[in-house]
Amino acid sequence: MFAYIRKKKxxxxxxxxxxxxxMFVDNxxxxxxxxxxxYRLIEEGxxxxxxxxxxxxxxxxxxxYPVKSDACYDELKSDDFDALVIPGGFxxxxxxxxxxxxxxxxxxxxxxxxxxxxxxxxxxPISAKIMNGYTTTSTPGIKDDLINAGAKWINKSVVIDxxxxxxxxxxxxxxxxxxxxxxxxx
Numbered sequence: 001m002f003a004y005i006r007k008k009k010x011x012x013x014x015x016x017x018x019x020x021x022x023m024f025v026d027n028x029x030x031x032x033x034x035x036x037x038x039y040r041l042i043e044e045g046x047x048x049x050x051x052x053x054x055x056x057x058x059x060x061x062x063x064x065y066p067v068k069s070d071a072c073y074d075e076l077k078s079d080d081f082d083a084l085v086i087p088g089g090f091x092x093x094x095x096x097x098x099x100x101x102x103x104x105x106x107x108x109x110x111x112x113x114x115x116x117x118x119x120x121x122x123x124x125p126i127s128a129k130i131m132n133g134y135t136t137t138s139t140p141g142i143k144d145d146l147i148n149a150g151a152k153w154i155n156k157s158v159v160i161d162x163x164x165x166x167x168x169x170x171x172x173x174x175x176x177x178x179x180x181x182x183x184x185x186x
Contacts, residue, residue, distance in 0.1 A: 014045030015185035022081045022108070024101060024124070025052045025069055030089030031061035032170040033118050037085050040177045046184075051076055053098070062089050074100045078107035083184055088119025088139065096127035106130055109163065116165040116180050118172070122146050125164070135159055136166040 021041055025034060038048050052059055052069035059067050084105060086092065095101045105128040109115045117125055122138040123145065125131050132150030137159045146153050157172040158165065158179050165183060167176035 014043075015181055016041060017045035019046040019082045019184055020080060021046050021048045021083045021085055021184075022076065022104070023048060023050045023085050023087065024073060024091070024095050025050050025059045025067055025087070026091035026094045027059050028089050028094075029059065029061050029067070029087050029091040030119055030170065031063045031065040032173060033087035033089065033121070034061065034067060035065065036170075036173045037087070037116075037177050037180065041085070041180070044181055044185075049076075049081070059091075073098065073104060076100075076104060078104050078111060078113075081108060081113065083114035083116065083180070084108045085180060086115070086117040086121035086124050088117070088121040090120065092117075092121045092123040096124045102128045112163055114163050114165065114180065114183055116176070118167040118176055119169055122166065125149075130164075134164050135161045136164065137168050138166060139168055 041048050049070045050067060051071045051073040055069055055072045057069050105124055109130045119139045120142055122142050126145055126149040131146060135152045136146055137154055137156050138146055143153045158167045158175040160179055165179045
């Protein structure tokens, strides 16, 4: 058995090899909600592209952690990604004002690809007008926003409804990432 394991490459054990995942960033993102999924998905072999309003710009999280964007979301195409994972914090309130962020979100969703959001990140799918008829969760602070957008809100650590995965808060990140990895490895 050990000889078998030695002959295999580490990539053979990664569930997301070949997958490209988009994440949005702006200042005041929730540090853990961006960094934990980013590194967990990379660990499984995915290529994660963090996109902000400018490529190469350093954005600061709520708790001061810097993240440098890999790309500008104005220059990206939805066809180039297998999924979108949106971290929370207060950045989604600013990001949802960008037509290109909303277009990418809606196109990825309409292509049947995964859209995952946590905490306040539900603001972006709300503004992209893709929440109607979906069961979801979030921080209780945007519960009414999701309901008013036509979603059914439930109090759970993770909710999976068709091509949408949602979670409430940083404590739910293990469940959130596990659900994303299982969904994308099917």
